[in-house]
Structures are given as C-alpha cells and as structure tokens.
Amino acid sequence: MRIILKKWLKENIACFLIWLVMGLVAFSLVVHELGVYTLVAILPFFPLFVVVLIRMAQELRK
Amino acid sequence: MIIAHIAIPLILCKLFPLNLLALLLGSGAPNFDAIPTLIRKKTPKNAVTEFHAGSILHTPIFYIVILPVVWYFFGLSIAISFSLGGIIHIVMECLDEKGRMLLYPLSKKFYRIYVFPYDFWTYLTSKKTLALEATFTVLSTVLVLFK
Numbered sequence: 001m002r003i004i005l006k007k008w009l010k011e012n013i014a015c016f017l018i019w020l021v022m023g024l025v026a027f028s029l030v031v032h033e034l035g036v037y038t039l040v041a042i043l044p045f046f047p048l049f050v051v052v053l054i055r056m057a058q059e060l061r062k
Numbered sequence: 063m064i065i066a067h068i069a070i071p072l073i074l075c076k077l078f079p080l081n082l083l084a085l086l087l088g089s090g091a092p093n094f095d096a097i098p099t100l101i102r103k104k105t106p107k108n109a110v111t112e113f114h115a116g117s118i119l120h121t122p123i124f125y126i127v128i129l130p131v132v133w134y135f136f137g138l139s140i141a142i143s144f145s146l147g148g149i150i151h152i153v154m155e156c157l158d159e160k161g162r163m164l165l166y167p168l169s170k171k172f173y174r175i176y177v178f179p180y181d182f183w184t185y186l187t188s189k190k191t192l193a194l195e196a197t198f199t200v201l202s203t204v205l206v207l208f209k
Binding site: 030048 | 090192195196
C-alpha cells in the first residue's frame with residue numbers, strides 16, 4: 001500500500017489523535033506503576049523503535 | 063495490537079499477583095522478529111507473507127520452553143509473568159488476518175479468528191481496532207487509578 005504521509009494525516013487526523021492519546025495514556029500508566037524501572041522496560045525495544053521509524057520514513061519516500 | 067500490548071499487562075497486574083516489568087518485557091518480546099522485515103531490501107507485496115509474526119518468537123512453545131530458564135535465573139513470579147506476557151501477545155494477535163502458529167512445532171498452520179486487518183496502515187484506521195485498543199486503554203486506566 002502506497003502512503004503519502006501528509007495526505008494520510010489530513011484524511012485520518014482523528015485516528016492519529018486517538019492513537020497519540022492512547023499512547024501517551026499507556027506510557028503515563030507505565031511510568032506511574034514502574035517509576036524509574038520504566039527505562040528497563042523501554043530500553044530493549046528502543047533500537048527496534050528507531051529502526052521502525054527509519055524504515056518507515058524510507059518506505060514512505062519511495 | 064499496539065497499545066493493547068501495554069494495556070493488557072497493566073490490567074493483568076492489577077487483577078493477579080504478577081510482575082509488571084516481566085509482563086511488559088514478555089509482551090514486547092515477540093515483536094523482535096519484525097527486525098528482518100524492517101531491514102529487508104524490498105517491501106513484500108503481501109504484508110501477510112512477511113517474516114514478522116512467522117517466527118518462533120510468535121509461538122507459545124517458545125515461552126513455555128523459556129519459562130524454566132527464566133525461573134532458574136529470576137524466580138517463579140518473574141518467569142510466569144514473562145511467559146504469560148508473551149503467550150497473551152500471541153493469542154490476542156490471532157484476531158488478525160494473518161493468525162499465529164499456535165501449535166508450532168506440531169503444525170505450521172496459522173490459526174486465526176479474522177477480526178482485524180494485518181496491514182499496518184489499514185490497522186491504524188480500522189474502527190474495530192480503535193474500539194478494542196481504546197477499551198483496553200480505558201480499562202487499564204481505571205484499574206491503575208482506582209484499584
């Protein structure tokens with residue numbers, strides 16, 4: 001599926017905002033529950049997250 | 063599932079005496095098989111046939127086999143929490159178009175109850191997806207704040 005990010009965002013701004021809010025809420029809950037150990041939960045997945053962002057940017061530019 | 067992989071461990075942790083950190087790490091572990099897909103040179107024409115969710119990391123047997131190893135090093139509570147996190151991740155993802163290899167190594171069949179799309183961009187805009195993910199987010203928020 002070919003996606004033009006700006007166009008996709010304009011068309012689906014409500015979905016984007018819902019995902020953003022859900023993500024922030026989930027992150028806040030984890031910080032609330034784990035405190036500093038949140039870093040331990042996040043660190044293993046951080047490189048994966050960076051790779052995802054880079055790869056997605058490359059895919060969208062094609 | 064995206065947010066639900068965080069929300070479900072939070073809910074379970076509030077309902078049962080489990081270790082949240084281990085649950086979250088177990089719940090995230092299956093997604094490491096996305097790396098080959100992410101570093102691939104060509105985008106697969108059909109997302110369902112990609113490597114992600116098709117490796118041993120997305121099979122329950124992996125988390126059953128790894129349980130005694132984690133138990134030996136970190137204790138029973140952490141081992142059960144880690145394995146449960148991984149298995150629940152896989153079971154919940156059986157609701158998508160691709161399904162998961164629940165009976166591997168006995169069978170390589172992908173079992174599914176097709177409710178949600180598998181393709182990332184379609185998944186983000188699916189109303190069913192948003193409803194389920196939002197339900198889990200609200201449930202986890204209520205339980206964390208009031209229990």
